[in-house]
Amino acid sequence: MNTGLPMMGQSASRVDLDTVRDESAAVSKGPARAYAAVALLAIGFGCEGNGATSDPILPGLASSGAPAVLSRTRPLMSTVFQIQVDAPPPNAENVIRQAFEEIERLESVLSEWRDDSDVSKVNRLAGKKSVKVGPDTLRVVDAGMDVSSWSRGAFDLSWAALWGLYDFRPDSIKIPTSEEIRTRTALIDYKNIRVSKKYQTVFLKKRGMAIGTGGIAKGYALDHAGAILRDAGIDNYMIFGGGQVQVHGKRDGRPWRVGIQHPRDTGSYFAALESTGASFSTSGDYENAVFDGAGKRWHHIIDTKTGLPGDKSLSVTVMTSEGIYADALSTAAFVLGPEKALKMLRRIAYPAEAVIVGADCKVYMSPKAKKRIRMNVDLVDGRLPNCKP
Known part of the structure; x- marks a missing residue:
């Protein structure tokens, strides 16, 4: 769905949903084919990371003789979800189908684009009354409030007041005026969201406020799908959905390796993180980005305090x-x-x-990320090569 809206933090791939067939892939050797323009790539082979530069990690290659991977895809939540199972057991087909059905159920509850969803009801009644919501919506909203508080508003669940303000389609670029931005940002403040776990209600204190749960909902869907796989005895899998990746267990007896895209060379991956159980998300200024007549980059990750695209980073991968x-x-x-x-x-x-x-192309890492990373390139004074802000 082409909305022309600022999709906060979603590094979803640019996929034409009309070209994706339900459960289209078959059992194959090695990792299934990747989708274009994704920020994260789960690579089904690897060895223990030590932070040192290794041989280049190339998407789509697997060690010879690797066991079969069952891969299925389905268009859901306005993107494409893919599930890969390593050395699939006999029940894998049915279990993957159940996982997709759970994602479809969550879409009907959490979608911001369905008038009858909990989120749409909350937004429609902003400034009027609290809305009783289901347990899934309550969990997603509560998680959004957690991050809003932790980041002190750098992520703000009420960012959705910006809906329609920007249009990032190359053929119809829309950049708002300063006054339009001020009007909308006045409605953004997570402290004006009231959540009652006791009564299972959500209330937005001001009319015109709106919450946006798209990226959080996709991650929540990955969690539920993964739980279904594990409960059925499937321990070695990868799930991709809307730019987020979840891995569990191993691929070909080794940790899954998740590639991190170079923010200025979108056909390459400058590093990879290895894990036997984690979720990953990348936010980058190269997705849903356009340039104005002056050559300035405008992208979809909005600093809700200014109403303008964030300018302190080029990309962030979180595990x-x-x-x-x-x-x-x-x-x-x-x-x-x-x-x-x-x-x-x-x-x-x-x-x-x-x-x-960072905005200066310098690479920064948390302590455990340093231990797990596998670099594909040599940094120059701590900066990515072939990188211009």
Whole structure:
């Protein structure tokens, strides 16, 4: 769906949903084919990372004799979800289908584009009355409030007041005026969102406010799909959805390797993180980006305090234990910039690691990320080669 809206922190791939067939891929050797322009790529082979530069990690290659991977795709939540299972057991087809059905169920509850969804009801009644919501909506909104508080508004769940303000389509670029921005940002303040766990209600205090849960909802969907796989005895899998990746177990007996895209060379991956159980999200200024007549880059990750695209980072990759927090944290870290983002991650109780490319092309990493990363390139004075802000 081409909305022309500022999709906060979503590094979703640019996929034509009409070209994707339900459960289109078959059992194959090695990782399934990748989608174009994704910021993260799960690569089904690897060895223990030590932070040193290694041989280049090339998407789409696997060790010879690798066991079969069952891969299925389905268009959901206005993007494409893909599930890969390593050495699939006999029940894998049915279990993957159940996982997709759960994502479809969550879409009907959490979608911002369905008039009958909980989120749409909350937005429609902003400034009027509280709305009783289901447990899934309550969990997603509560997670969004967590990150809003942790980041002190760098990610703000009420960012959706900016809907329609920008249009990032190359053939119809729309950049708002300063007055239009001021009018909308006045409606953004997560402190004006009231959540009652006791009564299971959400209330927006001002008319015109709106919450946006898109990226958080996709991560939550990954969590639920992963739980279905594990409960059925499937321990080695990768799930991709809307630019987020969740991995569990191993591929070909080794940790999954998740590639991090070069922010100024979108056909290459400058590094990879290895894990046997984590969720990843990347926020980058190269997705949903356009240039105006003066050559200035305008992108979809908006600093809600200014109403303008964030300018302190080029890309941020966050690794967490749960998908529900990954997207919002990568957005918050992008807006904050490297130093403040790493300080935030040290401060909060929730464990999260990050690889950040600053506005100066310098690469910053949290301590555990340094231990897990596999570099594909040699940094020059700590900066990415072939990188211009």
